[in-house]
Amino acid sequence: xxxxxxxxxxxxxxxxxxxxxxxxxxxxxxxxxxxxxxxxxxxxxxxxxxxxxxxxxxxxxxxxxxxxxxxxxxxxxxxxxxxxxxxxxxxxxxxxxxxxxxxxxxxxxxxxxxxxxxxxxxxxxxxxxxxxxxxxxxxxxxxxxxxxxxxxxxxxxxxxxxxxxxxxxxxxxxxxxxxxxxxxxxxxxxxxxxxxxxxxxxxxxxxxxxxxxxxxxxxxxxxxxxxxxxxxxxxxxxxxxxxxxxxxxxxxxxxxxxxxxxxxxxxxxxxxxxxxxxxxxxxxxxxxxxxxxxxxxxxxxxxxxxxxxxxxxxxxxxxxxxxxxxxxxxxxxxxxxxxxxxxxxxxxxxxxxxxxxxxxxxxxxxxxxxxxxxxxxxxxxxxxxxxxxxxxxxxxxxxxxxxxxxxxxxxxxxxxxxxxxxxxxxxxxxxxxxxxxxxxxx
Amino acid sequence: xxxxxxxxxxxxxxxxxxxxxxxxxxxxxxxxxxxxxxxxxxxxxxxxxxxxxxxxxxxxxxxxxxxxxxxxxxxxxxxxxxxxxxxxxxxxxxxxxxxxxxxxxxxxxxxxxxxxxxxxxxxxxxxxxxxxxxxxxxxxxxxxxxxxxxxxxxxxxxxxxxxxxxxxxxxxxxxxxxxxxxxxxxxxxxxxxxxxxxxxxxxxxxxxxxxxxxxxxxxxxxxxxxxxxxxxxxxxxxxxxxxxxxxxxxxxxxxxxxxxxxxxxxxxxxxxxxxxxxxxxxxxxxxxxxxxxxxxxxxxxxxxxxxxxxxxxxxxxxxxxxxxxxxxxxxxxxxxxxxxxxxxxxxxxxxxxxxxxxxxxxxxxxxxxxxxxx
Numbered sequence: 001x002x003x004x005x006x007x008x009x010x011x012x013x014x015x016x017x018x019x020x021x022x023x024x025x026x027x028x029x030x031x032x033x034x035x036x037x038x039x040x041x042x043x044x045x046x047x048x049x050x051x052x053x054x055x056x057x058x059x060x061x062x063x064x065x066x067x068x069x070x071x072x073x074x075x076x077x078x079x080x081x082x083x084x085x086x087x088x089x090x091x092x093x094x095x096x097x098x099x100x101x102x103x104x105x106x107x108x109x110x111x112x113x114x115x116x117x118x119x120x121x122x123x124x125x126x127x128x129x130x131x132x133x134x135x136x137x138x139x140x141x142x143x144x145x146x147x148x149x150x151x152x153x154x155x156x157x158x159x160x161x162x163x164x165x166x167x168x169x170x171x172x173x174x175x176x177x178x179x180x181x182x183x184x185x186x187x188x189x190x191x192x193x194x195x196x197x198x199x200x201x202x203x204x205x206x207x208x209x210x211x212x213x214x215x216x217x218x219x220x221x222x223x224x225x226x227x228x229x230x231x232x233x234x235x236x237x238x239x240x241x242x243x244x245x246x247x248x249x250x251x252x253x254x255x256x257x258x259x260x261x262x263x264x265x266x267x268x269x270x271x272x273x274x275x276x277x278x279x280x281x282x283x284x285x286x287x288x289x290x291x292x293x294x295x296x297x298x299x300x301x302x303x304x305x306x307x308x309x310x311x312x313x314x315x316x317x318x319x320x321x322x323x324x325x326x327x328x329x330x331x332x333x334x335x336x337x338x339x340x341x342x343x344x345x346x347x348x349x350x351x352x353x354x355x356x357x358x359x360x361x362x363x364x365x366x367x368x369x370x371x372x373x374x375x376x377x378x379x380x381x382x383x384x385x386x387x388x389x390x391x392x393x394x395x396x397x398x399x400x401x402x403x404x405x406x407x408x409x410x411x412x413x414x415x416x417x418x419x420x421x422x423x424x425x426x427x428x429x430x431x432x433x434x435x436x437x438x439x440x441x442x
Numbered sequence: 443x444x445x446x447x448x449x450x451x452x453x454x455x456x457x458x459x460x461x462x463x464x465x466x467x468x469x470x471x472x473x474x475x476x477x478x479x480x481x482x483x484x485x486x487x488x489x490x491x492x493x494x495x496x497x498x499x500x501x502x503x504x505x506x507x508x509x510x511x512x513x514x515x516x517x518x519x520x521x522x523x524x525x526x527x528x529x530x531x532x533x534x535x536x537x538x539x540x541x542x543x544x545x546x547x548x549x550x551x552x553x554x555x556x557x558x559x560x561x562x563x564x565x566x567x568x569x570x571x572x573x574x575x576x577x578x579x580x581x582x583x584x585x586x587x588x589x590x591x592x593x594x595x596x597x598x599x600x601x602x603x604x605x606x607x608x609x610x611x612x613x614x615x616x617x618x619x620x621x622x623x624x625x626x627x628x629x630x631x632x633x634x635x636x637x638x639x640x641x642x643x644x645x646x647x648x649x650x651x652x653x654x655x656x657x658x659x660x661x662x663x664x665x666x667x668x669x670x671x672x673x674x675x676x677x678x679x680x681x682x683x684x685x686x687x688x689x690x691x692x693x694x695x696x697x698x699x700x701x702x703x704x705x706x707x708x709x710x711x712x713x714x715x716x717x718x719x720x721x722x723x724x725x726x727x728x729x730x731x732x733x734x735x736x737x738x739x740x741x742x743x744x745x746x747x748x749x750x751x752x753x754x755x756x757x758x759x760x761x762x763x764x765x766x767x768x769x770x771x772x773x774x775x776x777x778x779x780x781x782x783x784x785x786x787x788x789x790x791x792x793x794x795x796x797x798x799x800x801x802x803x804x805x806x807x808x809x810x811x812x813x814x815x816x
Contacts, residue, residue, distance in 0.1 A: 088647050226543045226812055248545055249456065259536045261469060263476035275465050276545055280457050307476065324544070 001081065008077050010046055012070065021134045028137020029053060032115075035141065037151035047071050050108075056152055057114035061185070062107045069104040073097055108133070119146040160386055160430040163393075163437035167197040169234045174200040174223075174331055174362050181215075181222050181229035181391075191390040192218050193229065197440065198381065198396045200364070202236075202330070205357040205376060207399075208366045209411055210383035211419040215391025216366050217256070219383060220333050223364070224251045235331055249277060252324030256335040256366075258316040262309030266300055266319055267291070269308055270326060277327035290326060298322040298352065314345040321349075325356070332356060334365045343372055350376050370411040374399060380411070384418040384429035394418055394432040406432065459550045466554030474558075486522045486566040487573055493518050494577040501579045502668040505675040505774055509665055511579070513640050516602055516660035518570065520634050523606025524613075526562050528623045530555065531614040531808070539811050552611075552805045559607045567600040586667055587783060594667050594786070601793035602660035606634075608800035609656065615804040618814070639778075640665075656796055662778050663789035670779035675770040679763050686751035695743040700736050703727040 007014045011022035029043035029052075036056035043049045047070045054063015076097045083090040112129040116122070119140050129136040140146045169175045181193040193215045200206055210216045221227035225240040225247065233240040240247045260269055270291050278287055295301050298318040303311060311319065317337055324332065334353070338346035350365075350373040357363045357378075364381075367373070380402045382395035395405055395414075406414045418432060419425020457465070473479050493514045500507020531538065542548060571592060575581065585591040613630070617623045636642060638657035652658050702708055712723035730736055754762045778785075 088645055092647075224543070248543070253540075253543060255536070255540055257536060259540045261473065261534065261537060263473045264469065268472070272465055272469065273544070275457060276462070276541065277456070280455050280461070
């Protein structure tokens with residue numbers, strides 16, 4: 001029994017074939033880890049070596065899943081060693097072991113595919129890898145023919161240092177001092193955003209620029225207080241986080257998708273939005289007047305009685321914005337309001353937003369086609385992924401200064417310049433993050 | 443752009459939970475009319491009719507019919523309830539998140555759903571009850587708790603449907619897509635069916651699982667309302683009548699016959715049977731025993747071939763039926779289906795508790811909607 005327990009702990013099973021396969025896997029992983037820049041000795045650690053296999057092929061979440069399932073299978077197998085095969089607990093555990101094994105297999109296949117891509121091997125290797133991964137691991141780990149395209153150490157390069165700057169809080173306008181926004185995934189802390197400090201004065205229309213995954217939406221969610229960061233966000237002297245219940249009505253957030261119920265009419269949608277967002281003591285006549293006013297601003301009067309489902313893309317977008325604008329917020333945030341709109345409609349929409357900003361509101365907009373409307377913006381925020389894949393502030397200031405700072409004329413060129421090389425960009429994010437940190441510090 | 447004619451005080455008192463419930467109720471009823479939510483009503487009637495036709499002959503007539511009917515109707519209710527709500531939150535999760543960001547109280551949203559879903563379940567209950575009655579399900583005349591059996595029955599149906607509805611709402615509150623919700627639904631139904639505790643003999647360890655199934659309390663309340671324990675059991679008798687032509691073979695020795703003729707019980711029976719010569723069969727037996735005729739054939743054996751129907755006829759078919767029905771009824775008696783006020787109320791309370799618990803869990807689950815990954 002003791003031998004069986006030891007074998008289960010080391011190899012996950014007690015059958016001869018399982019022991020042989022696991023031994024080949026250990027030998028093979030030793031070689032693969034050595035080639036990929038991971039300590040080879042980690043291949044000797046039961047269960048955990050599977051996580052490191054995932055890590056070595058840049059499939060860390062899959063690696064965790066395999067690790068967790070393998071641990072569960074090992075624990076279940078250990079428990080089953082001590083139970084008679086006819087006991088109800090044994091019978092109950094058996095199907096769960098099967099479920100864990102299926103999950104592990106699916107995630108393993110994902111990792112194997114990534115391994116083949118890493119070593120530029122053909123997909124047909126998968127046919128061998130699924131039943132006997134040990135053999136494939138030995139071939140990839142110990143033959144010179146197969147070399148990885150990158151190493152784990154390649155993406156653990158040094159990111160730009162923190163600025164240490166802080167934006168001064170003003171009585172009017174928006175001050176953001178965001179230290180970090182992080183998530184914990186599989187027991188590891190991951191920074192989504194770090195070190196973002198800025199002041200935006202009232203009446204500004206600000207463009208938020210950044211490549212895919214730079215943390216633009218995360219930043220906006222942190223600013224509006226819905227997804228909190230380690231930050232202090234002050235809007236017109238009100239602390240957004242401390243007084244969120246009050247401040248949430250001062251901030252309008254228009255999401256990327258048109259999230260509205262299609263079974264309501266335009267008028268009903270706006271009425272309900274007004275009931276939710278406007279103060280309860282506002283007289284009904286004034287509330288109705290406000291609804292009409294907003295419908296006029298966004299050109300929705302002709303379709304007031306139409307169902308939302310029947311509206312065109314542009315009308316839906318305007319309705320979505322109107323729902324937030326109904327409470328007359330001081331800060332108005334829009335996540336890609338022009339997605340799905342043609343150039344003319346997008347221009348018209350941004351002109352409406354410019355008019356709102358001219359009334360003393362702060363407008364922050366994410367758009368992937370900024371150049372067609374760049375003349376309408378006052379400032380630009382540029383977020384970029386640093387070497388650690390954390391969203392950082394690469395620039396905040398006027399549009400003209402941004403052109404000088406990056407040495408690019410068009411905003412889309414700035415995005416290309418800061419995007420990582422594997423994304424088709426120039427990979428200069430850390431350079432500009434560091435440069436802007438120096439500017440802020442000065 | 444027009445100048446703004448009014449000043450909006452953004453920082454002020456906003457609508458509380460009760461007012462928001464009214465807003466969302468309005469939204470849900472509009473969805474009922476304009477979207478496809480109303481389709482659950484005819485669907486409930488059709489399913490009810492199909493099941494009603496199957497259970498109609500024996501429901502509330504025999505033990506087996508009542509148990510089977512109660513189980514089938516509980517399944518219909520669970521299906522209706524889950525189907526009503528399992529997609530309602532997840533299909534508009536993005537909208538809920540947006541509105542939560544704009545000041546919507548999750549509790550108001552869930553309470554509005556509870557009211558709206560109660561309306562759906564009540565309507566479905568009325569339809570199902572009406573369909574069952576029209577199809578000819580034999581409802582006992584006298585009610586038990588309310589005075590009208592149909593009201594008691596409808597109340598049970600409603601509570602099972604509503605508890606399932608709230609279970610569906612809870613699942614819908616934590617899954618991210620309608621596809622996931624519809625993938626979970628069959629598992630949910632299978633779990634409810636298997637662990638109802640009425641049909642399948644389950645191992646001891648599964649008892650705690652049966653205690654938390656809606657189907658268990660649904661089946662119990664319907665069977666208890668129909669006075670399951672006092673109904674005749676017909677399965678054993680039906681089987682016996684199907685076996686009338688079955689031949690029974692028995693080898694009898696002359697010694698066996700001698701012993702039988704000496705048996706007091708048999709002698710008492712023979713005493714009442716007259717023979718053609720004016721003697722009783724007991725007299726004939728005495729002659730056989732005293733004459734020593736039987737000793738002459740001692741050790742010999744004879745094969746006896748007789749059909750079960752002949753045996754039943756000899757004893758009296760009605761007597762056999764009475765005996766078998768009574769014996770199987772007593773054997774099938776169950777405390778769980780006791781026709782007592784306490785038992786039925788217990789089932790109803792448990793179903794109500796389930797409904798509230800699932801609604802509470804849905805609220806808690808939705809409170810974390812801001813943690814959704816994009």
